[in-house]
Amino acid sequence: MARKAVPGQAESGVPGWVSPMLASPDGGRLREGPEWAYEYKLDGFRACMRVAADGSTVLTSRNDVDFTDEFADLTGVLTEALDGRSAVLDGEIVVYNDAGQIDFGLLQERRGRYQTHRSSARRGEPFDDVPVRFLAFDLLQLGGTSLLREPYDERRRQLTALPMPDPYRVEVVRGFTFTDLAADRRTPRHLLDHVKASGHEGLVAKLRTAAYTPGRRSNAWLKHPLTQTTEVIVCGYRPGQGRLDGLMGGLLLGAHDPDSGDLLYIGDVGTGFTEAERARLQARLDVLERKRHPFAETPPRADTARAQWVEPELVGEVVFRQFTRGAGRLRHTAWRGLRDDKKPADVLAPQRREPASTGARAKTPARKTTREQTQGEPVAEDQPTASPGAKITVQAGDRRLVLSNLDKPLYPDGFTKGEVINYYSRIAPVLLPHLAGRPVTFIRFPDGVGGEQFFEKNVPHGAPAWLPTVRIARSGSRGSTEPVTYALLDELAAVVWAANMAALELHVPQWTVDGDGTRRPPDRLVFDLDPGPGTSIVHCCRVAERLHEALTEDGLTAWAKTSGSKGMQLYCAITTDDPAAPSAYAKKLAQRLARETPDRVTAVMAKAQRTGRVFIDWSQNNPAKTTVAPYSLRGRDHPTVSTPIAWDEVRGCRRPAQLVFTADDVLDRVSEHGDLLAGLDATRAALP
Template sequence: MAGSARDDADVPAWVEPMLAKPDRGRMPSGPNWAYEYKLDGYRAAMRIAADGTTILTSRNGIDFTEEFPTLLGVLDLDGQAAVLDGEIVVYNQAGRVDFGLMQERRGRYRKHQTAGRLDEFDDLPVRYLVFDLLQLGDQRLLDLSYDQRRAQLTKLPMPDPHRISVVPSITFDELAADRLTPQQLLNRVATEGQEGLIAKHRTAPYTPGRRTDAWLKHALTHTQEVIVCGWRPGQRGFDNTLGGLMLGGYDPSSGDLVYLGDVGTGFSQRERAELKAQLQPIERRTHPFATTPPREDVVRARWVEPMLVGEVEYRQFTHGDGRLRHTSWRGLRHDKSPDEVIAPRATSRDPDPPQQQRVTVRVGDKQLRLSNLDKPLYPSGFTKAHVISYYTQVAPVLLPHLANRPVTFIRFPDGVDGERFFEKNVARGAPSWLRTVSLPSSGSRGSGDTINYPLIDDLPSLVWAANLAALELHTPQWTVGPDGSRGSPDRLVFDLDPGEGTTIVDCARVALRLHDLLVADGLTPLATTSGSKGMQLYAGIHTTNAKAPAAYAKTLAERLARETPDLVTAKMTKALRTNRVFIDWSQNNPAKTTISPYSLRGRAQPTVATPITWDEVRDCGAPEDLTFATDTVLERVGLLGDLFTELTATRAALP
């Protein structure tokens, strides 16, 4: 076999691999982009000499050649040298790349290597999936564009597809021809249970060892509650800090505490210090698991009593060894006890789980039946379970803004790419304990009928709504009294909607001018993003006239429109909104509703209507500065609390 007797002298030099940056939840779109499936194996360069000698080198420069001998000599390039970039993978019986099997194979390889055996592991064959060509013959291709490198790569003969093949690349134009968007492709990837997508700019060169905006990865993740069972000190001069945590959970079938792996990322320095201080007093000499974890996995671990519960984000649960993979720390869950933490169940590798999954849970003192928790509601793979988890965590700051306000849902039962509908009346099958209020229809087309609105004022009600795929929660600017009657407005709102040619950056400029006018009138304005394209300004008010807030808001909107007609319009006519920000004062009409602070939005990504500081408004220089997804919002709440608490405390008479 070529490469069996190695002469490295003529093998092309190793190229440090180019790396992908996270796309921060926003898959890039446009004709300059191509999309590849994200692979979960071992990144490796295949370096081939003119005589066929082959060396496999890991992304860290480690020689993989002896570990994967079946990949040597798979290409006959007619005497040309080459350097390829790709991923070494193992497939499971369902035809999916399975990192758990790769880990199993590596564990066996290490044991056999120690024993001096040279098995080829025929039961776990590997395959090299190539996605880039860095050298062919004497020509280095790094400065060529992605498209140019792909064109040469796809011309190479692949005589044994069981051992080597080229990763498919789908361009934006090819997607468009199939009437698909990148987000719909991502949704398909999530449904297939794949790792995610990598978007690559078609004109970009290959930049060794660097992460640039030319390669952007969108990984599909999950969250899991875990029990902290130990910790590991940091290394390389950070011995006095917490380096990582050892994780556990209770096996759902045996009830045993089992080892789930570790987590070493996602911590702030403050969290590392605080966790270490909490863990040191509860240290123990031995591990707490029913079965001893692999020794190589728990080197330097310091064990603790399994008392603390946390949450991690992860990309995969490997069935073979029962490990959470690609973990990132999200924080402690003080509201959970260790006996509530159930380890993920190791299901069959072949069939997909049934879509009509139903579970019964207890939320507070109420029992709820939840369904389709694995169903993706966003193209990124953000599932109904993620939606419920977000609303559960954000409930302490969200519920005060929903309290005693009739809530209108926008539901997305088939996800944000499917049909959506408004729902005011309480859905059929609502639990008997759900608080409701019956009010006459007050819409512009109202017929005088009575609407039975839900009142979402506790966690069980919020979880019930999330289970209906009620992603968006909209409320009016008034509350209902104890007798169920409609009260006077207690909030003033301005909805700043950027027209074509403008963005939230322009909304921020308008918001600052409105801020000064409101302060001059004795009000205390607070700002929030809409979670979509624009933003809202609120102020707490006292008034007994239901029509007064809209009249006052209209006056200010028209004033700004007169002063800066090139930037602001106060008219609803869509033709007048181009290159302008529309100040929608009509949201103060008692019949209108506005997205609630901390509500999700039914957009391409799980973005949130997020309260922001006035410093953030002033510093806004790009739309992404004021775009927040769920994880960022929860992090902000942990650091800043509820920036909208002043809305009630600062109520003042409406001018």
């Protein structure tokens, strides 16, 4: 394949940044066959190393944040190897612990020190005690030639041909082809066993013929993270609330110490249950109730609030990612079911995978709440390493906040509270304009998705004094007014505070309030497209195209976003003095489309009318209703997001998966495209 020079790129200058190609989940099935190669999945900071012909080096994060000063000891190391050529390498910055394992916790601690001292006289303080290493896994440019269109095998060949003059600082990630493994009488499963034993995160399978596609999440790269299963003893439960009232909300787990035989508290599990299974479990738990916990030592009070204890007779199985050292807790758990074939006496606590070396430090988010700190995110105070579940103090803008339980999984796939805070803090610059002046209704998931959830309109007790609020009267069922005190999220700290409450979903009305709490007339028109049974977001897109045409004819500009669940919404910025007018207009337009294609569209709310049709929910324009905010997470099995989309994406949608975006996907999209709803208010027009 002929290779192409990078346009406008001077050989003597530092090459331009390349947005990284991203891997897709493999759904738990590690791909096998001669077309695949395998690399270790690394636990560090994704980084692009750009080297000029004179050796000048720039390091940038996956979101184009400059890492150069922070990891200055990685610069210039490839000058000799490149022999006067420029280059762009894709890789991961990692730290190793004393047992020779990649340790993200140490990298977090190093970053916390850097963030603390970068504005002080200690900015240049060396990090000799925590050396970093750049592990390269792709070569995107060499000299003036782009390698992006070259197949993986060719890029890998040229990468491994580069001499590594200082492997303590820069090295190539080990790679294995399926054919190489087969020649050694080994399989990818053998490799996975080795990866598990050596403490790596997992494997990434890469299609050997695939080009490098910048900024895209591709099925040519498939990540296979490691999970583990273990038996546990059910020792108690937290009663469910809200829709789970009368059922258990989460189980409290135990196992026997392998040495002493004592029954230990090893954590909880709140996801992975169907409601039917919750009911079956509750029936068995009811006959086992006891007054006190059964453990040799009393569990932490924060973990056992509202606990109902039971005799330790039921054995179950959970999936987990890690068993923490020190506290001895399962992390990222999901329920797999009861194991009636196992006896409680046979259930032993998992072996801790972290080494017992005294020089290694526990992996913990003590120094910061996010995996990759970017400008404007909360920065943790310089403090001793915290144990899992401990509270930490962070700086978010001008505010100090106390966060807790960052390791607690809130989604069945293991996405933690710390990762929720990470997402909301990084998306805040584009999220906040869509919340400005709008009272927020939260949907909170304190026990994670699958556990208790509840709407919260009133600001909860214990909210910080600096949080702006607004008191608004609402109509009661009999015409009485019942004031509600809503929160207004107008800064980074407010968003982080909400995320720390496990407020996964943020919902707002189509109107704003003045500083004195006076409700303004509606300024947005919304159409909520809800696919009925037998339809999907693909069908919603076809209806959205028709609505777009009709709205354009009426002088309005439509903007699209996914709901983050099954459907999508269209917004128009409007002016009107009549609070009832948007609903009336939206209803009229919805009924028109339903008359034109009654077999595909309905404007009737009754669920019996929705099978095979898309319901255009015009009632979301009622002043009493709210709609999920752009960039809000949703409480589903995965951390999906209500995502602004371009009209080209709407028109091109042929499969539902094309318009499913997770938190990571959305951060990548915003990094590449900015806020696709940024121009909404500039298109404001009078409501017809």
